[in-house]
Structures are given as C-alpha cells and as structure tokens.
Amino acid sequence: MTTPVHYLNGHWLPGHGPAFASVNPSTGETLWSGNSADAHDVDLAFRAARHAFEAWADLGFEARAAIAKRFAELLKANSEHLARAIAREVGKPVWEARTEVAAMAGKIPISIAAYQERTGSREQPQEFGRHFLSHKPHGVVAVYGPYNFPGHLPNGHIVPALLAGNAVVFKPSELTPMVAQETVKLWEEAGLPPGVLNLVQGERATGEAVAQHPELDGLYFTGSSRTGAILNQQFAARPGVILALEMGGNNPLIVGSDFELDAAVHEIVQSAWITSGQRCTCARRLFVPLGEKGDALLAKLAEAGRNLVVGRAEDEPPPFMGPLISAKAADGLKAAHDRLVALGATSLLAMEKLPLGPAFVSPGLVDVTAIAAEVPDEEDFGPLLKVIRYATLDEAIARANATRYGLSAGLLSDDDAEWQRFFRKSRAGIVNRNKPTTGASGSYPFGGVGDSGNHRASAYYAADYCSYPVSSTEAHRLAKPTSLSPGLKL
Ligand SMILES: NC(=O)C1=CN([C@@H]2O[C@H](COP(=O)(O)OP(=O)(O)OC[C@H]3O[C@@H](n4cnc5c(N)ncnc54)[C@H](O)[C@@H]3O)[C@@H](O)[C@H]2O)C=CC1
Numbered sequence: 001m002t003t004p005v006h007y008l009n010g011h012w013l014p015g016h017g018p019a020f021a022s023v024n025p026s027t028g029e030t031l032w033s034g035n036s037a038d039a040h041d042v043d044l045a046f047r048a049a050r051h052a053f054e055a056w057a058d059l060g061f062e063a064r065a066a067i068a069k070r071f072a073e074l075l076k077a078n079s080e081h082l083a084r085a086i087a088r089e090v091g092k093p094v095w096e097a098r099t100e101v102a103a104m105a106g107k108i109p110i111s112i113a114a115y116q117e118r119t120g121s122r123e124q125p126q127e128f129g130r131h132f133l134s135h136k137p138h139g140v141v142a143v144y145g146p147y148n149f150p151g152h153l154p155n156g157h158i159v160p161a162l163l164a165g166n167a168v169v170f171k172p173s174e175l176t177p178m179v180a181q182e183t184v185k186l187w188e189e190a191g192l193p194p195g196v197l198n199l200v201q202g203e204r205a206t207g208e209a210v211a212q213h214p215e216l217d218g219l220y221f222t223g224s225s226r227t228g229a230i231l232n233q234q235f236a237a238r239p240g241v242i243l244a245l246e247m248g249g250n251n252p253l254i255v256g257s258d259f260e261l262d263a264a265v266h267e268i269v270q271s272a273w274i275t276s277g278q279r280c281t282c283a284r285r286l287f288v289p290l291g292e293k294g295d296a297l298l299a300k301l302a303e304a305g306r307n308l309v310v311g312r313a314e315d316e317p318p319p320f321m322g323p324l325i326s327a328k329a330a331d332g333l334k335a336a337h338d339r340l341v342a343l344g345a346t347s348l349l350a351m352e353k354l355p356l357g358p359a360f361v362s363p364g365l366v367d368v369t370a371i372a373a374e375v376p377d378e379e380d381f382g383p384l385l386k387v388i389r390y391a392t393l394d395e396a397i398a399r400a401n402a403t404r405y406g407l408s409a410g411l412l413s414d415d416d417a418e419w420q421r422f423f424r425k426s427r428a429g430i431v432n433r434n435k436p437t438t439g440a441s442g443s444y445p446f447g448g449v450g451d452s453g454n455h456r457a458s459a460y461y462a463a464d465y466c467s468y469p470v471s472s473t474e475a476h477r478l479a480k481p482t483s484l485s486p487g488l489k490l
Pocket residue numbers: 144145146147148149153171172173174202203204206207208211222223224225226227228230246247248249279280281379381407452
C-alpha cells in the first residue's frame with residue numbers, strides 16, 4: 001500500500017482500496033499497479049477540491065488560461081513520451097497515439113475560444129443601470145474517462161471545467177491509470193494550485209464513491225451507455241448536480257448509389273476498423289445497395305480487411321490496427337461475431353483470434369440482411385462491421401434510424417439529392433457525407449441523441465455544462481419609482 005498513485009491536494013499519495021494493475025494488451029506486460037482509492041481517499045479528494053475551488057474561481061479567466069496554455073506547451077514537449085504511454089496501455093498504434101496527444105494540446109485554444117463564445121457576458125444598458133448576463137462555475141465536478149482515448153476524452157472535460165473555474169476530481173478508466181497519472185503530472189508541472197485537480201484511481205467501487213459524494217456539483221462522464229444509464233438513474237434524485245453523459249452508439253453508414261469504389265472502401269475502413277473499432281463513433285452497421293456495384297464494394301472491402309496490418313502498438317513498420325484493450329474484450333467480440341454467424345449471418349470476412357496475443361482479433365465483416373430482425377441493437381465495441389443490403393435509400397435510412405442510439409451516421413454518395421434526403425431524415429448528433437463517421441472536429445459540438453447521451457454535447461459545447469448562466473438586473477442607485485403599483489402607499 002505504498003505506491004503513490006493518487007493526486008490529492010497537490011500530493012501524490014497511496015490508496016487504501018483493493019490493488020489493481022494495468023496491462024499492455026500488445027504484450028501482456030504489467031505497466032502500472034497500485035491500490036485504488038477507497039471512500040476515505042475519495043473524500044480527501046473532494047475536501048481538497050472544495051477548499052481550492054473559491055480561490056481558483058476568483059483567480060480570473062486569464063490566469064487560469066495561462067496555466068492551461070503552459071499545460072499545452074508541456075503536452076507538446078512531452079508528446080512522444082505520452083504517445084508511447086497511450087500506445088502501451090491502450091494498444092493503439094504509436095502513429096495514432098501521437099494524434100491523440102496532438103488533439104489534447106489542440107483542446108486548449110479551442111476551449112478558450114468556446115468559453116468566451118458560449119459562456120461570455122452580455123450587457124443591455126437600461127435607464128436605471130443594466131441587464132447583465134454572466135456565467136459562474138458549478139463548483140466541484142467529477143470527470144470519468146473511458147479507456148479508448150485515455151488522454152483526449154477526459155481532457156475534453158477537464159480543460160473546459162478548469163477554465164470555467166471549477167475544481168475537478170478525475171476518475172480515469174481502471175484500464176488506463178498510467179496515462180491518467182502521466183497527464184496529471186503535466187498539470188502539476190504547469191503550476192496548477194493544489195486541490196484544483198485531484199486524481200483518484202480505481203475500479204467501479206471508486207467510481208461509485210465519487211458519484212455518491214455529497215460535495216459533488218457536476219459529473220462529466222464519457223463511457224458506456226450501460227454505466228451512463230446507471231448514473232442517470234442515480235442522479236434523478238439529485239437534480240442540482242449537472243450530469244453530462246457521452247456514451248456509445250450503433251452507428252450506421254449508408255453507401256448510396258453514386259460512389260467511387262476505392263474511395264468508398266477507404267472511408268468504410270476508417271469508419272469501422274480504426275482504433276480496432278474502439279471508438280464510440282465507429283460505424284457498426286453498413287448499408288449497401290443490392291446489385292453488382294454493391295457486391296463489388298463488399299468484395300473489395302473484405303479484401304482490404306484481409307490485407308489490413310494488425311500488430312503490436314510499437315511494431316515497425318507500424319500496423320493499422322492494434323489489439324483490443326484486453327483478452328476479455330477480444331473474446332467478447334469474437335463471441336458476438338460467432339453468434340451472428342450461428343444465427344444465420346453470412347461471413348464475408350471471418351473475425352479470428354490472432355496468434356499475436358490473446359487481445360488480438362482480425363477485422364470481421366458479416367452480412368446480417370437475412371437475420372436483421374434478430375440482431376440486437378447493441379454496440380459491439382471492436383472491429384466488427386454488420387452489413388445490411390437494401391433496395392431503396394428510404395428503406396436504408398429508416399433501418400439506419402431504427403436504433404435506440406444516435407451518435408454518428410454517414411452517407412457515402414456523390415449524389416446531392418441523396419445527401420439532402422439523408423441529412424434531413426437521419427437522427428444522430430454527427431451526420432457526415434463522404435467522410436468517415438469517426439474523426440469528429442473538436443471545434444464543433446460532439447454528442448448524440450437517444451441512448452448516446454443526455455443532450456449535453458461535448459467538445460465545443462463542453463463550455464455549456466462547465467458553468468451556469470447568471471442574469472442580473474442592476475440599478476446603480478436604490479431609487480423609489482416615480483409611480484407606484486396600484487394599492488401601494490409609501
Ligand atoms: N460518446 C462519447 O464521447 C464516447 C463514448 N465512449 C463509450 O465508452 C465505452 C468504452 O469505455 P469504457 O471505459 O468501457 O466505459 P465504462 O462505462 O465501462 O467506464 C467508464 C468509467 O465509469 C466507471 N464506472 C463503471 N461503472 C460505474 C458505476 N456503476 N458508477 C460509477 N462509475 C462507474 C469506470 O470505472 C470508468 O471510469 C464505449 O461504450 C464507448 O462507446 C467512448 C469514447 C467516447
């Protein structure tokens with residue numbers, strides 16, 4: 001119980017909960033181990049955050065932004081170190097992990113602009129003084145991160161929360177504690193005052209202790225719809241706590257009537273198999289027109305999947321896809337693939353477990369047209385793409401929308417009328433044309449409808465849930481009105 005893995009009130013301290021570890025899914029090597037934060041450690045984090053909050057909020061935006069800018073510089077200076085940590089702990093290839101670190105540094109100017117634009121102030125002069133709109137931080141907010149972007153996605157909540165003047169308790173995914181620790185060290189080096197950002201590592205019990213803490217003013221969660229739904233229920237009894245939920249999807253990608261074959265295959269690969277399918281925005285369902293052109297597309301896509309290089313995160317030459325996060329995840333994906341085939345789906349590219357290690361699978365492509373009604377509306381978080389053949393675009397759009405989720409959706413078509421129809425009818429927070437469903441811009445809002453979120457979009461709109469609006473009517477001097485309300489004598 002001696003490894004200092006929690007950052008509480010500006011000190012690195014050991015935890016008092018059960019021990020846990022993170023493992024490199026490419027190699028099986030243990031990367032990080034420590035004791036999780038128990039309820040008492042979590043309480044220390046909240047006390048520190050509450051204590052630090054007022055001075056941090058009073059410091060002013062410019063001073064807070066200056067620290068965030070120093071953090072961005074440190075990210076750039078340490079980008080290779082952090083990218084390697086991400087590659088090792090998540091399994092994504094180093095080239096891709098580098099893009100994650102770049103997105104983290106890019107988050108700072110974006111969040112500064114968003115704070116000013118989305119939550120700035122507005123004044124309306126009046127005879128007596130003014131009406132005035134300003135924004136205040138919520139207080140102490142918790143940030144929960146998923147494992148697939150252990151740097152970028154928690155950063156997408158932490159940066160705007162701190163800029164707005166909140167103090168933060170950060171509970172990263174238990175699968176990626178090392179990346180969280182390396183990130184928080186950079187905030188420390190950037191000069192963040194003690195208590196403003198606290199790190200509590202741990203598994204579900206730590207997450208529960210954070211969510212139940214009475215000092216909580218806001219909870220910003222990126223993770224599975226299952227956990228998000230639990231939190232949503234839990235917080236129904238605490239309406240005063242602002243809850244931002246960014247969750248999964250069962251995202252459709254429709255291939256229209258007018259497309260260039262190689263370009264379409266490229267966008268599908270980038271939609272479905274990037275990050276080994278471990279992005280919430282990944283396409284899970286591919287709608288392909290019936291007929292020869294659709295047949296040719298699927299043949300080419302299966303070939304691209306067969307030729308795609310799967311390898312260890314740090315391999316040279318680099319792979320396109322690394323392992324899944326764990327052997328358990330790989331077994332789960334393979335089982336989902338096999339279940340579809342057992343139900344009667346046609347395998348166009350069989351997903352296989354690979355001899356590289358227990359967390360490795362090859363990409364899978366299954367035609368589920370014949371069993372579409374039996375396919376559960378679930379997010380299979382890995383490189384498994386389900387194909388549905390269709391006769392008319394309207395049919396494809398209706399089936400694409402037939403999901404309880406609504407995160408991303410895409411159309412591959414050069415036909416403008418098809419795009420207009422698709423855009424009008426599709427129900428998702430991210431709707432793309434001739435581009436992957438993945439790779440959303442941080443300069444735009446990011447979030448979904450249905451079970452993909454709770455209408456608190458992140459990225460550019462994260463500023464909105466990091467502070468609350470205050471409307472003031474101000475008179476410079478107290479003055480008795482010249483005419484009083486009927487029935488009132490003074
Ligand atoms: N919409 C979005 O922006 C994104 C959504 N995701 C989604 O995240 C998922 C993958 O991430 P995971 O790490 O597996 O998510 P997860 O839901 O298993 O875990 C997320 C966090 O919640 C904590 N947690 C789990 N159960 C809890 C409970 N009962 N109470 C409090 N905390 C609890 C975990 O320890 C972790 O810190 C996928 O479903 C993916 O679609 C991932 C990235 C982006």
